[in-house]
Amino acid sequence: MFYEPKKKNHGLPKNPFNSLVIPRPIGWISSIDLEGVFNLAPYSFFNAVSYSPPTVMFSAGVGTATDKTKDSARNVENTGEFVCNMATWDTRKEMNQSSATLDSGTDEIALTGLTPIPSSMVSAPRIAEAPVHLECKYLKTVEIPGWNEADVYKLIFGEVIGIHIKDEFITEDGLLDIERMKPIGRLGYNDYTKIDANSVFTLNRPK
Numbered sequence: 001m002f003y004e005p006k007k008k009n010h011g012l013p014k015n016p017f018n019s020l021v022i023p024r025p026i027g028w029i030s031s032i033d034l035e036g037v038f039n040l041a042p043y044s045f046f047n048a049v050s051y052s053p054p055t056v057m058f059s060a061g062v063g064t065a066t067d068k069t070k071d072s073a074r075n076v077e078n079t080g081e082f083v084c085n086m087a088t089w090d091t092r093k094e095m096n097q098s099s100a101t102l103d104s105g106t107d108e109i110a111l112t113g114l115t116p117i118p119s120s121m122v123s124a125p126r127i128a129e130a131p132v133h134l135e136c137k138y139l140k141t142v143e144i145p146g147w148n149e150a151d152v153y154k155l156i157f158g159e160v161i162g163i164h165i166k167d168e169f170i171t172e173d174g175l176l177d178i179e180r181m182k183p184i185g186r187l188g189y190n191d192y193t194k195i196d197a198n199s200v201f202t203l204n205r206p207k
Ligand SMILES: Cc1cc2nc3c(=O)[nH]c(=O)nc-3n(C[C@H](O)[C@H](O)[C@H](O)COP(=O)(O)O)c2cc1C
Pocket: 026, 039, 040, 041, 042, 043, 044, 045, 046, 059, 060, 061, 062, 063, 069, 070, 071, 072, 073, 095, 096, 098, 099, 100, 101, 102, 186
């Protein structure tokens, strides 16, 4: 089949686009607002985009607040800081719960029962239950206009300035034990995948 996204002529019951770029890592973004209220939400339009400096990006769609901005994007733009927590099999339910559309000023960390802990270099909290935290300094926003003229996607870029990895997930050889971390990734629809011992394989790059 072939279809043009703008014509929406895929003929399928659901837009297949989200199922075509998979699996997507989940940036589980914790931030803090100007009043000091914590915020937590998952973003799967998320990735690492450069190595030196390590830089990550998440894309926030239109929000329900009057400024049409999602809380995570607004907080990062206002405070200049955020943390990406690794979402795992063990925290999958809380990750999903933290995506609920709630009023700005609602603390999703408290709502999910997760534990906020201080970061080393930024004011945004970390999620204690996550095995990895990337502490990020806001770099810039790139705006992508939506099809609907009033809508805009905010691509938020941040430099990773501090990284926490729980020691228990570092092997004796000094490698990351991702099979034990069990990170989860986003597929299309409401589906996910998880890394486990059966899903990892190695390919050596050609010289
Ligand atoms: C796994 C998952 C991935 C998501 N990815 C995105 C995304 O990339 N961009 C987006 O705007 N919303 C995404 N959402 C929806 C947001 O998490 C949701 O709108 C949330 O309420 C935003 O919270 P905030 O306003 O506190 O930032 C995702 C939801 C889930 C469950």
